[in-house]
Amino acid sequence: MxxxxxxxxxxxxxxxxxxxxxxxxxxxxxxxxxxxxxxxxxxxxxxxxxxxxxxxxxxxxxxxxxxxxxxxxxxxxxxxxxxxxxxxxxxxxxxxxxxxxxxxxxxxxxxxxxxxxxxxxxxxxRGSAADAVVYDCELEGERYSVDRAGRRGWSAAARFMCAGCLSARASVWDHCHTHGFVRAPLCNRCNTRHWGG
Known part of the structure; x- marks a missing residue:
């Protein structure tokens, strides 16, 4: 909150x-x-x-x-x-x-x-009306950012299936807290567990 x-x-x-x-x-x-x-x-x-x-x-x-x-x-x-x-x-x-x-x-x-x-x-x-697709490393090598300017050109996470379970639509962008790079889009359930990417 x-x-x-x-x-x-x-x-x-x-x-x-x-x-x-x-x-x-x-x-x-x-x-x-x-x-x-x-x-x-x-x-x-x-x-x-x-x-x-x-x-x-x-x-x-x-x-x-x-x-x-x-x-x-x-x-x-x-x-x-x-x-x-x-x-x-x-x-x-x-x-x-x-x-x-x-x-x-x-x-x-x-x-x-x-x-x-x-x-x-x-x-x-933000959701997406399009069908979810499998994530194919579209943001590989991108630094995670919470600013609009830093996310220019990014698709919404909801465009993809969760890379962890592949059974739900993703809702968040997971990233490495040590190195700062985007890993993959995940659903809320997978995001709350440790996921190695």
Whole structure:
């Protein structure tokens, strides 16, 4: 779960896992991630990278946003390429006219907190209407990236069958945490187990 308050740092609650600090540092390029209790405090600038990387690591992410009551949904929201949105659509239309790497997969839940509203929206990998194909090392030698610019020319993982089990559509890009290269597209089940590639 990731929370974007009106002001201040992004708050991320990650499943307890050995290597979370290293993952945040190396994958998101956060120089010094702060850990307070059971939450990570991260700079706002890493929000889109965090959402993309969390979807690649866990298969989905719940993004909570605080939004001012006075904000209005604009063309900027519809064409947004990042995850930061603080307008009146409560994130429902955010990025719908862009070609992003993740899409809304759950309904928005809203809490009225007086001067602002809090929404919670589930995001997952962008799907594909085409039939899944077998991965044939299309990204061999590519460095894993959570930035749009670094993924230019990549197909969505959902275009392929899972390289681990070959029985389900892939949903995430697996990568080597030591060397940083893309290994293959995997389904969520295979991604949570050790897979040597």
């Amino acid at each position: 990731v929370w974007l308050p009106l002001d201040g740092q992004v708050v991320a609650k990650l499943p307890a896992r050995k290597g979370n600090r290293r993952w945040l540092h190396e994958t998101l390029r956060v120089r010094s991630p702060e850990f307070e209790g059971d939450r990570w405090l991260l700079p706002r600038s890493c929000l889109t990278r965090l959402v993309t990387a969390a979807i690649d690591r866990y298969g989905f992410v719940v993004l909570c946003r605080d939004m001012s009551r006075l904000s209005r949904c604009t063309r900027a929201c519809l064409e947004a390429t990042g995850a930061e949105c603080q307008c009146s659509c409560l994130g429902v239309h955010h990025g719908q006219d862009s070609d992003g790497w993740f899409e809304r997969v759950g309904d928005a839940m809203v809490a009225d907190l007086g001067e602002y509203k809090r929404t919670a929206v589930g995001y997952g990998p």
